[in-house]
Every structure is written in C-alpha cells, then in structure tokens.
Amino acid sequence: MKFTFAATLLALSVLGIATGGCQCKVVQFIFGDSLSDVGNNDYLSKGLAKANLPWYGIDFGNGMPNGRFCNGRTVADIIGDKMGLPRPPAFLDPSLTEDMIMQNGVNYASGGGGILNETGTYFIQRFSLYKQIELFQGTKELIREKIGDNETEKFFQQSLYVVALGSNDFINNYLMPVYSDSYTYNDDSFVTYLTETLRAQLTLLHSLGVRQLMAFGLGPMGCIPLQRVLSTSGGCQDRTNKLALSFNQATSKMLEDVSSKLPNASFRFGDAYDVVNDLISNPVKHGxxxxxxxxxxxxxxxxxxxxxxLSKLCKDRSKYVFWDEYHPTESANELIANELIRKMGLSPTNLSPSAAPFAAPSPQG
Incomplete structure (x- = not known):
C-alpha cells in the first residue's frame, strides 16, 4: 500500500554563513511518492497523478488543495512537526531559492513515482527515485555555488534523509499486466530486483554525501480500498500483502548490509506494517x-x-482510516507517524549540528 512513507525526511540546513563556517539547524530532505508529495506533481503539466482539486487539503491550512494526497498532513509532515522541524517546500515550487533550501530543506516526492524508472508510466509525468536523486544532485551544486566546497560537503554530510517509496512498484507496475515486469519476474525475483535497485540508489546517495538515512517499509497494501474493491470477495488481497512483507524483510537486511559496508553510513529501516495491519483489522481499538x-x-x-x-465526504473524517482509494487520512497518518517515532527512537532535535535523531538508540540497561 502506499504506507511506504515517505515519507521521505530530514537534513541539516544553513541558517547563516559566518566567517568561521555555517550555523546549522535540522530540516528535512524528502524522497518519496504520493504519501509524501507536497505539490511537485501539481507543477507537472502533463502529469495525471495530481491532488489539485477539492477535497484534498480540506483539513490543512486554509482548506484548499496544496498537492498533498490527503485531507490533511502526511506522515512526513507529522514526524517533522513532532521533531520541531520546518516543513520543506516542493522542489518545483517556483518560489524556491537557495536560502529557502538552506533554511527549510526540499521535498522531491512525486505521486506515482517508484524505485524503478518504469513504474507509473501511465501517469505520463512523475519523478522516479533516480530522477529525485538527480534533482538532489543539482540542489547540491546550487548550494556549492553559494557557500563553497568545504561548507557544502559539511552541510550534506551532516544531513539526515528519508527515502519512502515502493508501493507503486507493485500496485502501479508489477501487479498490472500492462507492464513487462509482471511477466518478466516472479514474486521472489521481482522483490530481489526492486531491493537491489534500491541498494544501488542508496549507494549513489552515499556518494553524494548522505550519511544518516531512514528508509520506510510498506504497509499491508493489499488492504487499501482499491485492492479490496478489485478483489472478488471485497477483502484484502493476500498475495499483495505477502509481497509487502517480502519487500520489508529484504530491504531491512539490505539496509543493514549497506550500512555496515559504506563508510560512516547509518542507514536504518522504519517498519509500521504491524501497526497499520492492526489498525485495518481492528479499527475500533484505535478510535x-x-x-x-x-x-x-x-x-x-x-x-x-x-x-x-463531486465526491461525497464521510461524516467524520477522523473515524476513517482511508481518505481515498489509495491514501490514509490525516488521523491514520498520525497513528502511523507516532509508531515510527516510537520504533525508531526519534526525539525532538536540539537544533545542533551534532544532533543525530536517526542514530541507533543506546541500549537500555
């Protein structure tokens, strides 16, 4: 499902450049899909995956559409808010400047995007993860021109990142017979292909200065409303959920391996599958x-x-797990965000360059 969060978070940003270097605070750089998109797709003129119509954004700010595929905040928004971080603007926001990047970070997430370049092609325009990484590389060069080589390397190596994609690679690629991947691979080989592609992308990010990163796993994507309505029984699609679990297991192991082999890398896995599954199976228990x-x-x-x-809205949005056929409501996102914060041992940043909210928590004794 699209509980691959995204979404997507956290880098250090320059507040001001003094003679002795930069004064830094923690901000967010997000790589993701529609669970983390804050408006990039709205600026893609030919893109078909957009959240630019009412009732998207009805519970956010002025209640108008803002590019989020939700009624309110995304998981990335909520985690950032709870950690005292500014919300990063969309990369394609026409008002984006170098100063804004250094003060707020950037969100590259794109609805319909996936780990694989071929994912979501019928949306016409969207940013795959490779494209998002390319945009990030361009961002780094812009900052280099502004503050120089040494400060730029320091800035990005102190940064914190989140990668939150994967569900589209199944729902809008492998599980659809119009894509060649659906008959080129079987379930096991496709998960391997996807995970190894992600390994290469994380290695590329490391070469660009990424040192501390969280990658989020998938939730029970076979239980999103779209998957249910397309099933013969109206229930969750077991095969789709098993694919999510296989991806999570493979990705968790891959992150451990990458983190142990790349110099100074701290790459961690965020898994909320169980809590989302319980939320779907026992909604009353969670309100x-x-x-x-x-x-x-x-x-x-x-x-x-x-x-x-023209859509009809439910009477109480806080009582629904899903906002549309794909995406959770803000209320569900808050529960998911809280679980990720708990599992990852995250806490509000102290806004210090040495802060490492993604570092592994100390053993409790």
Missing amino acids: FNNSDSPCCSWGKIRPALTCIP
Whole structure:
C-alpha cells in the first residue's frame, strides 16, 4: 500500500554563513511518492497523478488543495512537526531559492513515482527515485555555488534523509499486466530486483554525501480500498500483502548490509506494517469505525481512484482510516507517524549540528 512513507525526511540546513563556517539547524530532505508529495506533481503539466482539486487539503491550512494526497498532513509532515522541524517546500515550487533550501530543506516526492524508472508510466509525468536523486544532485551544486566546497560537503554530510517509496512498484507496475515486469519476474525475483535497485540508489546517495538515512517499509497494501474493491470477495488481497512483507524483510537486511559496508553510513529501516495491519483489522481499538472504504468517494461508484469536487465526504473524517482509494487520512497518518517515532527512537532535535535523531538508540540497561 502506499504506507511506504515517505515519507521521505530530514537534513541539516544553513541558517547563516559566518566567517568561521555555517550555523546549522535540522530540516528535512524528502524522497518519496504520493504519501509524501507536497505539490511537485501539481507543477507537472502533463502529469495525471495530481491532488489539485477539492477535497484534498480540506483539513490543512486554509482548506484548499496544496498537492498533498490527503485531507490533511502526511506522515512526513507529522514526524517533522513532532521533531520541531520546518516543513520543506516542493522542489518545483517556483518560489524556491537557495536560502529557502538552506533554511527549510526540499521535498522531491512525486505521486506515482517508484524505485524503478518504469513504474507509473501511465501517469505520463512523475519523478522516479533516480530522477529525485538527480534533482538532489543539482540542489547540491546550487548550494556549492553559494557557500563553497568545504561548507557544502559539511552541510550534506551532516544531513539526515528519508527515502519512502515502493508501493507503486507493485500496485502501479508489477501487479498490472500492462507492464513487462509482471511477466518478466516472479514474486521472489521481482522483490530481489526492486531491493537491489534500491541498494544501488542508496549507494549513489552515499556518494553524494548522505550519511544518516531512514528508509520506510510498506504497509499491508493489499488492504487499501482499491485492492479490496478489485478483489472478488471485497477483502484484502493476500498475495499483495505477502509481497509487502517480502519487500520489508529484504530491504531491512539490505539496509543493514549497506550500512555496515559504506563508510560512516547509518542507514536504518522504519517498519509500521504491524501497526497499520492492526489498525485495518481492528479499527475500533484505535478510535476508527471504517477501515475498508474511502472517506472521499463517489458513493457506490467504485473504484473512484481520486477525490474530486463531486465526491461525497464521510461524516467524520477522523473515524476513517482511508481518505481515498489509495491514501490514509490525516488521523491514520498520525497513528502511523507516532509508531515510527516510537520504533525508531526519534526525539525532538536540539537544533545542533551534532544532533543525530536517526542514530541507533543506546541500549537500555
């Protein structure tokens, strides 16, 4: 499912450049898909995956669409807020400047994007992870021109990052027969292909200065409303969930291996599969009353795929796990974010260059 969060978070940013170097605070750099997108796709003129119509954003700011595929905040927003971090603007935001980057970071996440370049091609335009990394490399060069080589390397090596993609590679690629990957691979070999591609991408990020990174796993994507409505029983699709679990297991092991082999790398895995699965299986336990259908829909016309002005909204958005056919509500995102914060041992940053909120927590004795 799209609980691959994204989403996507955390780098150090320059507040000011003094003679002795930079004064830094912790901000966010996000790589992700629609769970973390804050408007990049809105600026892709030919892109089909957009959240630029009501009722998206109804519970965020002024209630107008803002590029988030949700009624409110994303998981990345919530984790950042709880850690005292500024929210990074979309990379394609026309007002973005070098100073904004150094003070707020950047969000490269793109709805429909995947780890694989071929994922989501029917959306026409979207940023794959390789493209997001290319944009990040360009960002680094912009900062280099502004503050010089030494400060730039220091800035990016002190940075904290999150990578949150993967569900589209299954839902909008491998599990669709229109894609060649669906008949080129079997379940096991596709998970291997996906994980090894991600390994290469993380290694590339390391070569660009990334040292501390969180990569988030997938939730039970076979239980999103779209998967349910496309099943014969209306229940979760077991094969899809098993693929998510296989990806999580392979990615967790790969991150341990990469982190042990790359110099000064601290790459960690964020897994919320169990809590999301429990939320869907036992919604009342978590304060919800609906976990199988979208809050924003066309009533009995399913799947609606996207939320539009003609859609009907549920009476209480805080009681629904899903906002549309793909994405969780802000209420569900908050529960997911809290679980990731707990599992990762994250705490509010002290805004110090030496802060390492992604470092492994000390053993409790």
